[in-house]
Amino acid sequence: MSNPRTVDKNRLHQKLGTKLILIYLIVFGFKLTSAFKSDKNKNAKSVTFHFPEYAYKETSKNELAYREFESSCEHSIACEDLEGVDKVKCTRKCISHSCYQDIYAFDELEEGEIDVRLNSFKGCVIQRSSNSHRM
Template identity: 70%
Template structure:
Protein backbone atom coordinates (compact mmCIF):
# COMPACT_ATOMS: atom_id res chain seq x y z
CA UNK A 1 0.00 0.00 0.00
CA UNK A 2 2.80 2.42 0.91
CA UNK A 3 4.49 1.74 -2.41
CA UNK A 4 1.28 2.56 -4.30
CA UNK A 5 1.00 5.85 -2.38
CA UNK A 6 4.63 6.70 -3.20
CA UNK A 7 4.09 5.90 -6.88
CA UNK A 8 0.96 8.07 -6.96
CA UNK A 9 2.86 10.91 -5.28
CA UNK A 10 5.75 10.70 -7.74
CA UNK A 11 3.36 10.62 -10.70
CA UNK A 12 1.45 13.62 -9.37
CA UNK A 13 4.71 15.60 -8.95
CA UNK A 14 5.73 14.72 -12.50
CA UNK A 15 2.31 15.72 -13.78
CA UNK A 16 2.47 19.03 -11.92
CA UNK A 17 5.92 19.77 -13.32
CA UNK A 18 4.85 18.96 -16.86
CA UNK A 19 1.57 20.85 -16.84
CA UNK A 20 2.36 23.85 -14.67
CA UNK A 21 6.13 24.22 -14.65
CA UNK A 22 6.36 24.17 -10.86
CA UNK A 23 9.77 24.54 -9.27
CA UNK A 24 10.84 22.17 -6.54
CA UNK A 25 11.65 23.05 -2.98
CA UNK A 26 12.90 20.77 -0.19
CA UNK A 27 10.42 19.55 2.43
CA UNK A 28 11.19 18.97 6.11
CA UNK A 29 12.35 15.41 5.41
CA UNK A 30 14.67 16.55 2.63
CA UNK A 31 12.36 15.23 -0.09
CA UNK A 32 11.65 17.61 -2.93
CA UNK A 33 8.10 18.95 -3.22
CA UNK A 34 6.53 21.14 -5.88
CA UNK A 35 6.55 24.81 -4.93
CA UNK A 36 3.07 26.30 -4.77
CA UNK A 37 2.26 28.45 -7.77
CA UNK A 38 0.66 31.85 -7.50
CA UNK A 39 -2.61 32.01 -9.41
CA UNK A 40 -3.01 35.27 -11.33
CA UNK A 41 -6.34 36.56 -12.64
CA UNK A 42 -7.94 39.98 -13.17
CA UNK A 43 -9.22 41.34 -9.88
CA UNK A 44 -12.28 43.56 -9.61
CA UNK A 45 -13.29 45.20 -6.36
CA UNK A 46 -16.53 43.85 -4.93
CA UNK A 47 -18.34 45.31 -1.96
CA UNK A 48 -20.67 42.77 -0.37
CA UNK A 49 -23.72 44.96 0.17
CA UNK A 50 -27.33 43.79 0.28
CA UNK A 51 -28.03 45.60 -2.99
CA UNK A 52 -25.08 43.98 -4.79
CA UNK A 53 -25.89 40.51 -3.43
CA UNK A 54 -29.56 40.81 -4.44
CA UNK A 55 -28.64 42.08 -7.91
CA UNK A 56 -26.16 39.26 -8.48
CA UNK A 57 -28.52 36.63 -7.06
CA UNK A 58 -31.37 37.77 -9.34
CA UNK A 59 -29.11 37.36 -12.38
CA UNK A 60 -27.91 33.99 -11.11
CA UNK A 61 -31.48 32.70 -10.66
CA UNK A 62 -32.49 33.94 -14.12
CA UNK A 63 -29.48 32.24 -15.72
CA UNK A 64 -30.18 28.96 -13.89
CA UNK A 65 -33.39 28.86 -15.97
CA UNK A 66 -31.63 29.76 -19.24
CA UNK A 67 -32.12 27.13 -21.94
CA UNK A 68 -28.39 26.37 -22.14
CA UNK A 69 -28.03 25.84 -18.37
CA UNK A 70 -31.36 24.51 -17.10
CA UNK A 71 -30.83 20.85 -18.03
CA UNK A 72 -27.24 20.60 -16.83
CA UNK A 73 -26.53 18.53 -13.73
CA UNK A 74 -25.47 20.33 -10.57
CA UNK A 75 -21.72 20.86 -10.64
CA UNK A 76 -18.96 22.84 -12.26
CA UNK A 77 -20.40 22.59 -15.78
CA UNK A 78 -23.63 24.22 -14.60
CA UNK A 79 -21.76 26.87 -12.57
CA UNK A 80 -19.60 27.76 -15.59
CA UNK A 81 -22.73 27.96 -17.78
CA UNK A 82 -24.53 30.22 -15.29
CA UNK A 83 -21.55 32.55 -14.91
CA UNK A 84 -21.10 32.77 -18.67
CA UNK A 85 -24.81 33.62 -18.97
CA UNK A 86 -24.61 36.30 -16.25
CA UNK A 87 -21.81 38.15 -18.04
CA UNK A 88 -20.02 36.71 -21.07
CA UNK A 89 -17.41 39.50 -20.96
CA UNK A 90 -16.64 39.02 -17.24
CA UNK A 91 -16.54 35.25 -17.71
CA UNK A 92 -14.09 35.73 -20.59
CA UNK A 93 -11.86 37.99 -18.48
CA UNK A 94 -11.82 35.84 -15.33
CA UNK A 95 -12.58 32.20 -16.19
CA UNK A 96 -12.06 31.54 -19.91
CA UNK A 97 -8.27 31.11 -19.71
CA UNK A 98 -8.64 28.54 -16.91
CA UNK A 99 -12.20 27.29 -16.36
CA UNK A 100 -13.35 26.33 -12.89
CA UNK A 101 -12.77 22.62 -12.25
CA UNK A 102 -14.58 20.08 -10.08
CA UNK A 103 -13.40 20.37 -6.47
CA UNK A 104 -11.60 23.68 -7.03
CA UNK A 105 -12.10 26.38 -4.42
CA UNK A 106 -13.30 29.36 -6.43
CA UNK A 107 -11.05 32.21 -5.34
CA UNK A 108 -12.22 34.24 -8.37
CA UNK A 109 -15.92 34.53 -7.47
CA UNK A 110 -15.72 37.92 -5.72
CA UNK A 111 -13.73 39.34 -8.65
CA UNK A 112 -16.38 37.97 -11.00
CA UNK A 113 -19.15 39.56 -8.92
CA UNK A 114 -17.22 42.85 -8.88
CA UNK A 115 -16.82 42.73 -12.65
CA UNK A 116 -20.55 42.03 -13.11
CA UNK A 117 -21.60 44.90 -10.83
CA UNK A 118 -19.13 47.34 -12.44
CA UNK A 119 -20.28 46.52 -15.98
CA UNK A 120 -24.01 46.95 -15.29
Protein backbone atom coordinates in the same frame (compact mmCIF):
# COMPACT_ATOMS: atom_id res chain seq x y z
CA MET B 1 25.78 -17.29 44.10
CA SER B 2 24.77 -13.81 43.04
CA ASN B 3 23.07 -11.32 45.22
CA PRO B 4 19.28 -11.00 44.45
CA ARG B 5 19.50 -7.22 44.71
CA THR B 6 22.24 -7.12 42.07
CA VAL B 7 20.13 -9.25 39.70
CA ASP B 8 17.08 -6.97 40.21
CA LYS B 9 19.23 -3.89 39.58
CA ASN B 10 20.62 -5.44 36.39
CA ARG B 11 17.11 -6.24 35.13
CA LEU B 12 15.95 -2.73 36.01
CA HIS B 13 18.88 -1.22 34.09
CA GLN B 14 18.14 -3.46 31.09
CA LYS B 15 14.46 -2.46 31.09
CA LEU B 16 15.31 1.23 31.43
CA GLY B 17 17.93 0.95 28.71
CA THR B 18 15.44 -0.73 26.38
CA LYS B 19 12.82 1.95 27.08
CA LEU B 20 15.33 4.74 26.52
CA ILE B 21 16.40 3.20 23.21
CA LEU B 22 12.74 2.95 22.10
CA ILE B 23 12.04 6.54 23.08
CA TYR B 24 15.18 7.67 21.25
CA LEU B 25 14.20 5.77 18.12
CA ILE B 26 10.68 7.17 18.18
CA VAL B 27 11.87 10.76 18.65
CA PHE B 28 14.72 10.44 16.17
CA GLY B 29 12.48 8.67 13.66
CA PHE B 30 9.89 11.44 13.96
CA LYS B 31 12.51 14.14 13.42
CA LEU B 32 13.93 12.25 10.47
CA THR B 33 10.45 11.88 8.93
CA SER B 34 9.78 15.60 9.52
CA ALA B 35 13.08 16.50 7.87
CA PHE B 36 12.19 14.49 4.76
CA LYS B 37 8.76 16.11 4.62
CA SER B 38 10.18 19.62 4.91
CA ASP B 39 12.76 18.80 2.21
CA LYS B 40 9.93 17.68 -0.08
CA ASN B 41 8.04 20.90 0.61
CA LYS B 42 11.16 22.98 -0.10
CA ASN B 43 11.60 21.25 -3.45
CA ALA B 44 7.92 21.58 -4.39
CA LYS B 45 7.29 24.53 -6.64
CA SER B 46 4.72 26.94 -5.33
CA VAL B 47 2.47 28.41 -7.93
CA THR B 48 0.84 31.77 -7.47
CA PHE B 49 -2.54 31.99 -9.12
CA HIS B 50 -3.06 35.29 -10.93
CA PHE B 51 -6.36 36.52 -12.31
CA PRO B 52 -7.97 39.92 -12.92
CA GLU B 53 -9.36 41.26 -9.67
CA TYR B 54 -12.41 43.47 -9.51
CA ALA B 55 -13.44 45.14 -6.27
CA TYR B 56 -16.65 43.75 -4.85
CA LYS B 57 -18.41 45.21 -1.86
CA GLU B 58 -20.73 42.66 -0.30
CA THR B 59 -23.80 44.84 0.27
CA SER B 60 -27.38 43.63 0.32
CA LYS B 61 -28.03 45.62 -2.88
CA ASN B 62 -25.10 43.98 -4.73
CA GLU B 63 -25.93 40.50 -3.42
CA LEU B 64 -29.58 40.91 -4.46
CA ALA B 65 -28.61 42.10 -7.94
CA TYR B 66 -26.15 39.23 -8.41
CA ARG B 67 -28.63 36.64 -7.10
CA GLU B 68 -31.25 37.90 -9.58
CA PHE B 69 -28.78 37.53 -12.47
CA GLU B 70 -27.74 34.10 -11.20
CA SER B 71 -31.27 32.80 -10.69
CA SER B 72 -32.38 33.98 -14.10
CA CYS B 73 -29.42 32.28 -15.79
CA GLU B 74 -29.63 29.04 -13.78
CA HIS B 75 -33.19 28.61 -15.06
CA SER B 76 -32.38 29.56 -18.65
CA ILE B 77 -32.87 26.95 -21.36
CA ALA B 78 -29.12 26.72 -21.90
CA CYS B 79 -28.26 25.98 -18.25
CA GLU B 80 -31.26 24.42 -16.53
CA ASP B 81 -30.49 20.77 -17.39
CA LEU B 82 -26.78 20.97 -16.55
CA GLU B 83 -25.23 19.89 -13.24
CA GLY B 84 -22.14 20.60 -11.17
CA VAL B 85 -19.33 22.66 -12.58
CA ASP B 86 -20.92 22.65 -16.06
CA LYS B 87 -23.98 24.43 -14.64
CA VAL B 88 -21.77 26.93 -12.79
CA LYS B 89 -19.80 27.70 -15.97
CA CYS B 90 -22.96 28.05 -18.04
CA THR B 91 -24.58 30.29 -15.44
CA ARG B 92 -21.56 32.57 -15.16
CA LYS B 93 -21.22 32.85 -18.94
CA CYS B 94 -24.91 33.74 -19.10
CA ILE B 95 -24.57 36.35 -16.34
CA SER B 96 -21.72 38.11 -18.12
CA HIS B 97 -19.85 36.58 -21.00
CA SER B 98 -17.23 39.36 -20.95
CA CYS B 99 -16.56 38.98 -17.20
CA TYR B 100 -16.37 35.20 -17.64
CA GLN B 101 -13.82 35.64 -20.44
CA ASP B 102 -11.72 38.01 -18.32
CA ILE B 103 -11.68 35.87 -15.18
CA TYR B 104 -12.26 32.23 -16.09
CA ALA B 105 -11.54 31.58 -19.79
CA PHE B 106 -7.75 31.19 -19.39
CA ASP B 107 -8.19 28.63 -16.59
CA GLU B 108 -11.68 27.12 -16.44
CA LEU B 109 -13.24 25.94 -13.20
CA GLU B 110 -12.81 22.25 -12.47
CA GLU B 111 -15.04 19.90 -10.49
CA GLY B 112 -14.28 20.23 -6.78
CA GLU B 113 -12.20 23.39 -7.18
CA ILE B 114 -12.67 26.08 -4.56
CA ASP B 115 -13.62 29.16 -6.55
CA VAL B 116 -11.38 31.94 -5.25
CA ARG B 117 -12.40 34.12 -8.22
CA LEU B 118 -16.12 34.39 -7.45
CA ASN B 119 -15.98 37.74 -5.64
CA SER B 120 -13.89 39.17 -8.46
CA PHE B 121 -16.47 37.88 -10.94
CA LYS B 122 -19.28 39.46 -8.89
CA GLY B 123 -17.35 42.74 -8.80
CA CYS B 124 -16.92 42.66 -12.56
CA VAL B 125 -20.62 41.94 -13.08
CA ILE B 126 -21.78 44.71 -10.73
CA GLN B 127 -19.33 47.24 -12.23
CA ARG B 128 -20.28 46.46 -15.81
CA SER B 129 -24.00 46.37 -15.12
CA SER B 130 -23.88 49.71 -13.31
CA ASN B 131 -21.76 51.19 -16.15
CA SER B 132 -24.28 50.03 -18.75
CA HIS B 133 -27.17 51.58 -16.79
CA ARG B 134 -25.42 54.98 -16.69
CA MET B 135 -25.18 55.26 -20.47
